[in-house]
Amino acid sequence: MKKNTPIDLLKExxxxxxxxxxxxxxxxxxxxxxxxxxxxxxNLLKSAIMSMTSVTG
Structure with a gap:
């Protein structure tokens, strides 16, 4: 098994x-x-219209 040197660990x-x-x-x-x-x-306009027309319960 190859021993990892500090340089090898640094590269990894x-x-x-x-x-x-x-x-x-x-x-x-x-x-x-x-x-x-x-x-x-x-998209801002679409979002504003969607939030105004959504029904909240």
Whole structure:
């Protein structure tokens, strides 16, 4: 069995962090896109109309 040196462990940790960073970036882009779409004037108007016409019990 190969013994892990501190350099090997560091490289492995860097690879894990890079993967997590890419994942987080993809999630952030999706959230930004979703927020941008919800703030478009047509969607704001649609949301306002839906909330005014909804029946509350």
């Amino acid at each position: 940790n860097i690879a894990v962090l890079k993967f997590k960073q890419e994942e987080d970036l993809a999630i952030l882009k999706w959230q930004l896109e979703t927020t941008f779409d919800s703030l478009k004037p047509q």
